[in-house]
Amino acid sequence: MTMYRCVGLTVKSDFDKKDAVIQDVLGVLCPLGIEVRVDAERMEGLSCAKEYAALRTNERIDLLLVIGGDGTILRAVRELTDFTVPIVSINRGSVGFLTEIHSDDVKQALPALLNGEGALDERALLHVTVHRGKEVLFNGHVLNDAVISQGAIARLVDLSTTVEGEHLTTFHADGIIISTPTGSTAYSLAAGGPIVHPQLTATILTPLNPHSFSQKPLVIPGKQKVVVEVLPRPNRFMDIQLSLTLDGQTYLALENEDRVMTWMNGTTVKFLRHKKDMFFATLRSKLKWGERLED
Template sequence: MKKVGIYAKKNHPDVEKIVFDIRDRLNRDDITVLLEDSVAELIGQVNGFSGDEIPDLVDLVIVLGGDGTLISVARQIGERRVPIVGVNLGRLGFLTEITRDELPGMLDRLVTGEYKISERMMLDSFIYRNGQQIGKYTVLNDIVINKGALARIIDMDASIDGRHLCTYKADGLIIATPTGSTGYSLAAGGPIIFPEINSLLISPICPHMLTNRPVVVWSRSVINIEVKFQDDVVFFTADGQVGRKLLPGDRVEVRRSESRTLLVRSPSKDYFEILRTKLSWGER
């Protein structure tokens, strides 16, 4: 490891000190640290790099913040297979599982190469209008089709590998990776899927038919959703961060991406401990 990039949620009060500490520690082993533009500006450094540029220049990135910050960086890295160290500056995250107190020890392990990586599946999603592709989004967590605040129930035809699944009449639909199963899908009543299982999860949001339940399908499945009817605005969102408006007749295609997110794991936690902590399992 010769070069490390740093991204951060810059409105945290301690980010500046943490960035200096990381840089000082890594520089002692002749590791060059590249800062994303907003981080460089925060600490008064003029030679920052764009978020899209850094993955081509480094061997590993460190993300300071929460799960949302890490998800955004994962999309920027895309297919470049650069490992991500997620450092949570608040409460323990599902993805940013390394705490601030654990960071010094993790930096030592990064220098010596004594760390493990969890490979996470991503999704490619395509939006088609009148037979023409008008958008492509790669996500780590999920894509969501949902109604505007005043819209009525949406009608959506769903198919898997060209075979009709059903017509959902619901407030919306979530298609999630196993990593994303603990996000919006979980709030909508979907199951938790172990993150390294290759599968896709389809979860309706407030379905009109109570028999419409979440469905888990093979990761190689190709899912198509066509918006059939709407009274008002319907939105497509990718990882809850970017997206666009959909029109009647628009088709959303979702399939497993060739890109994978590589997460450096905390040496002191396993996935089930994170679930117990985040979801308060066993507490009264």
Template sequence: MKKTAIFAKVHDPRCLVVAEDLIRWFRAREITPLVQEHLACRLSQPELAVCLSGEQIAEAADLVLVLGGDGTLISAARHVGGREVPILGVNLGSLGFLTEIPLSEMYPALERCLSGDFEVSERMMLQVSLERQGREIELHRVLNDVVINKGALARIIDMETVVDGQYLTTFKADGLIVSTPTGSTGYSLSANGPIIHPDLECVSLTPICPHTLTNRPLVMSGDVTIGITLKSTHEDVFLTLDGQTGVRLVCGDLLQIRKAQQRTRLVRSTSKDYYEVLRTKLKWGER
């Protein structure tokens, strides 16, 4: 690995300090550190790193190092997910579901990555197409979830949903969450969605505050294609992708959601397994 990208939570001073140390550590090993402009401009020695756009980093990096929390990692994954570059997530705050490697383990984990002695968790992603009047206007990949949500003052919205061309139902709710197993411990969980092991190949459909109490979360094969058409008029409705990109929807808009060909590859921690992270994060067993 000759080029390593660093994504950091730039508004956290701790992340900037660690990023500075990492850049020098990489340079001492003749590894080129790659950073985006918003990080480079906050470094005391920006000339030690190569400043590139997110798209250029995605093409060039052999390894991605993320400093921050799960949100920072999801942002990095959306940049590099197309190439399936290994991502090493280092958590500098509270334990994360995705950034599970603590700072104390960062350099040993990096040494393993550079020597090729590491394991990855391959995470399913979703491809999301937004069609308006028969024309595709948006195309995205997401790691966590696709959320349709009403505005603060909007009434309940109607979302006609089909699975592999077969009519499922028209959800009448505050919104709808289509989640990967990775995203099952995010917004979906707060809406009473199921916790799904990240190694599974499936997708969950969770209504937000449904008008009909019998509308329960539904788990389906990861190979299905889900079509959702907005049927409501005169309502403020938004599409949110991984909690980071938003698009206003209008009546008649059609979402086509299916499994992406690409995957996100997360470097596993050698000291924590998934169940320990789950137990610790959700405080299971505590009184």
């Protein structure tokens, strides 16, 4: 007997309607008597979108199934209103650091998780607020990172950064990545940041191409509040477009003296996995550690 009575189902935006994975998933859920709520907006045209109730983010579900890659998971987490709902991810992307089940293994792996054989993997979310004077432009969470960067014109910008009210430094750089341990294997890693175990409550500050060679990535306690302020630019550089990108998907244009604040407030998202800690195995698999380089 499954412990999940109502399951939400969502897919990546460019999902192939002829893909057999969705039928494999429904073939597992329906015989168990599970009510399925489908993300009908992204699955329009599929027969299952007519047969099952539409998924609404404010409706109570016991489990959320995500078919796609890491980007689909990041979008699903952003739209989730109840962070107590565990997520099971089926990989249809490329790297898939966050995904649990390969699409070829759905019929074997999914029933075991539904029958309570899995373990919860909690990942800390980073709370982000954006302030322009007294106005709050954004108030929400990210799973991976918040990135301040410039647009098409390549010119360094000045970002005054404080931690818990103490001035850390002013980064003269292309920008800065503020990431969670989960996000440490994403953009931050590509920019030279460290890999941080996801069970740690930490925030990683990774400057993008800093002018000063001594300004290196920094790991700080996650509960400490980071404030990054865009320092005024000379008029001749006002055509430089600064932006804040959240989890690679949400974009906000930044102006002089805008402030981006981040900290971890204890909010987590839960992933249902076969084993509680497979982080090192994931690193070996996804980053090809220990494999010989081909000519």
